[in-house]
Structures are given as C-alpha cells and as structure tokens.
Amino acid sequence: MPATDWKEVVAPDERALFDGLAAVLREVQREKAKAHGSTSRALHAKGHVGLKAEVTVRDGLPEWARVGPFAAPATFKAWLRLSNGGAVHASDKAPDVRGLALKMTGVVGTKLIPGMEAAPTMDFLGILTQSMPFKSPADFVGVVRAANGPKLLALPRILGTLGLGAFRVLGVLQKGMAARVDSYVEQPFFSVLPIRWGDAAVKYGFVPVNPPKPATPVTNEHTRFADDVRARVTAAPLKWTLRIQPFESEAQTPIEDPTKVWETPWLDIADVTVPVQDPGTEQGRALSALVESFSFDPWHAPVEFRPLGAMMRARSAAYRDSTIERKAAKEPTPEQW
Numbered sequence: 001m002p003a004t005d006w007k008e009v010v011a012p013d014e015r016a017l018f019d020g021l022a023a024v025l026r027e028v029q030r031e032k033a034k035a036h037g038s039t040s041r042a043l044h045a046k047g048h049v050g051l052k053a054e055v056t057v058r059d060g061l062p063e064w065a066r067v068g069p070f071a072a073p074a075t076f077k078a079w080l081r082l083s084n085g086g087a088v089h090a091s092d093k094a095p096d097v098r099g100l101a102l103k104m105t106g107v108v109g110t111k112l113i114p115g116m117e118a119a120p121t122m123d124f125l126g127i128l129t130q131s132m133p134f135k136s137p138a139d140f141v142g143v144v145r146a147a148n149g150p151k152l153l154a155l156p157r158i159l160g161t162l163g164l165g166a167f168r169v170l171g172v173l174q175k176g177m178a179a180r181v182d183s184y185v186e187q188p189f190f191s192v193l194p195i196r197w198g199d200a201a202v203k204y205g206f207v208p209v210n211p212p213k214p215a216t217p218v219t220n221e222h223t224r225f226a227d228d229v230r231a232r233v234t235a236a237p238l239k240w241t242l243r244i245q246p247f248e249s250e251a252q253t254p255i256e257d258p259t260k261v262w263e264t265p266w267l268d269i270a271d272v273t274v275p276v277q278d279p280g281t282e283q284g285r286a287l288s289a290l291v292e293s294f295s296f297d298p299w300h301a302p303v304e305f306r307p308l309g310a311m312m313r314a315r316s317a318a319y320r321d322s323t324i325e326r327k328a329a330k331e332p333t334p335e336q337w
C-alpha cells in the first residue's frame, strides 16, 4: 500500500481567487470567439480529431488500486480528443502545448461535481510534460492572459505577474513547446497534477503501445496531427497503456508543487484501444463534432478520484466556466458511443 498521508494546502480565500482566474480565461475565450465561434474552448481550442475508444481494466491489480471502475476487470466505452493547448486555432507548425483527453462512460458511483453526481463519466487529461513551470494557478492564468493580449504588453504583464521568476518560467515553457512533435500516437502524455485514487494519491500517464506507421505520408504541416492520426487509425488500432504512480512523501512527491516530477514507479492499470475507424468520412467527421461538443474535465470523476492541489482546484472553476460559455453537451452515456 502506498503512503496515504498526503495533504492539500487550502487557502481560506482561494475560492474567490479561482473564480476570478476562471473569469479571466472566460474573457480570453470571448475575445477568441470572434474568430473561432462561440463553441470554442478557453484553452485547447483546436481539436485535431475525436475518436471512439475502449478502456479495458487489467486483471490482478494490487488491492489499493482496485477502486471505482478499476475495482475489477471490465471494458468501458470511451472517447478520445486530441488538441493543441492554445486559445486560438493555430497551425500545427506553431509551438504549443499538446493535449490528450479521454472520457470513459458507463462509470457508476457518485461523481464530484455538485449537481452532476449521477453523471456516467470519468475523464483523464494529459499533456506531453511531467511537470509545469508554474507554482500557482495565478501564475498560469497570468501568462495565458499575457500571451493572448496585445503583443507589446505581453512581457511587461508576465513580469508583473511572476517578477524575475518570469525568465525561468518562459525558458521552461519555450523549451517544452518548441520540442518537435511529429505524432500524438508516439508520445507519452502525463496528468502533471495528482488525483486521489481511493486512499492513495497518484499522477497518471498514457504510454503508446506499438504505434502503427502512417499508411500514407503526412505532407500538410498545418493539419499534421489530424492527418497523421487518420493515416494510422484507418489501417490499424491505436493503443496506449494507462498507468499511475503513487504519492510517497511530501519531499519526493509533493502534492502542491507542479514544477516537481514524481519519480515513483508506475503501475499499469488499463489498456486504451482506439479501434480502426476513418475520421475523414462523413461518419468520422460527425463523431469528431460530437467529441468537440463534450467537456473533458478532471473533475468529471467518482468521488474516490478527487483532483488534488490548488492548481487542480483552480481548474474546477475554469473548466466549468469554459464549458458553460461554449454550451458544451451533457455527459454522454454508453448508448451514444
């Protein structure tokens, strides 16, 4: 059994702060809606493709990991959305954060979001790095705001938010975003931030398994990621292992410091399979449109999997505001698969 003495630090006035940060992101979203439409997300606005997937829970998991939908071997219907991280729908050539979001449906148990306790879903969201350079949600949102405002004001605004720490943050950010990525299906994705897993706390990740080669070469750099997925998934299934790594101690695996990579061993818990399908057909495009309408949110989860830490709690307000603003669809049932 991993350590269970993890602790969150909750500031007494944080709720008002997080609502304010969510409102800043919503302003960015409204501004970008002029170019991208009212259904565009505040962040991760450009979805490359939406796919049907299945999540098969492994047999023989240790007792501590057998929680909620992972309590026993089972297969869940799911959807996958692959996205660029920015608030604008930029070319895939531009440096950016890359996102992978998975939504399982048919998940029983009480869910976290008030008013949505009976929702049938559980979501997992990842990016390509294991840490983020921001220590606090205010730093994160400050940089997002500056990056999406007038160019001349960007650096002064970032300096105003982060002080001299700005140069460290910008250096790490630039390095992460500039790394050349040819394909989403050859890269591991990470939660960066922890969630509860029953009594334990874990971070999670997705590791690709034997990615098939593209059946045709990808030539358009602007739509590289959608084209790459299509060139592969029309010929063979895409597979990832979903894995978790446990909290060990505040020193080794801090809950409240997103800049720190956890080094604890990974445990494989489920296999994610995207069956052969063609996102380029009329049916495939309708599926992508359906997935675009969903909201992927780490707070879409049973109560045993509560997201942990200030950065996660700030996300709660931000995702809710973004999805209300763009009138996202209700949580989908297995029948919609």
Ligand code: HEM
Binding pocket: 021, 025, 040, 041, 042, 043, 044, 081, 082, 083, 099, 100, 101, 125, 126, 127, 132, 137, 140, 141, 190, 191, 192, 193, 294, 295, 296, 297, 311, 314, 315, 318, 319, 322, 323, 326
């Ligand atoms: C470092 C950890 C984080 C990861 C791994 C992450 C990942 C993601 C991913 C994959 C998406 C796309 C979801 C989709 O496909 O619909 C997304 C969307 C979004 N993220 Fe994050 N994110 C992180 C941190 C944050 C933080 C700290 C905030 C704000 C405080 C934030 C705000 C948002 C918003 C507003 C959206 C759009 C939500 C929607 O309209 O559906 N994220 N994020």
